Amino acid sequence: MSSLRIYNDNDFSQPLVFTEDGAEISRQLNEAGIRFERWSTRELDEGATPDSILAAYQEEVEKLKAENGFTTADVVSLTPAHPQKDEFRKKFLDEHRHSEDEVRFFVRGQGLFYLHLEDKVYVVLCRKNDLISVPNGTKHWFDMGPEPEFTCVRLFTNPEGWVAQFTGDEIASKAPRFEQLIEEA
Structure with a gap:
């Protein structure tokens, strides 16, 4: 189940807020300027290819492209067997921002988005069927856990894809990690 801790x-x-209610997660995040919604499930084969995943969600992806000016969409998957999983995890664990919105739709699996908004940190556990859109310039980081297991549709306005500007703030090292928060859930 998806969750939000603030x-x-x-x-x-101790979190100021904890909820697993989808409507409340959406309300809290929308009030903070973060788009969060649940999309309907599509039946996909276990070995679905990126092209078949994009085809299954074509209507939603095209709508987001039209609304936000995204030019490309792709699919990223990571599993515990990936030889570079530790490097990828480390890459996303430091606070950073982007010059474009960071949009992720979770086709399967889970991951934690940490959003540093003013004097609060919103920790969003995204799971299958969750869409999150982090506005450009928002300080954040992502924790996929030590044994990552997810597939996401990503949308970009920059054809180069994921480009981060790291803040140098150590806040991410002070926050509870994926392992701790998943055990608490």
């Missing part, structure tokens, strides 16, 4: 950015000992 912490003070200087105290990760």
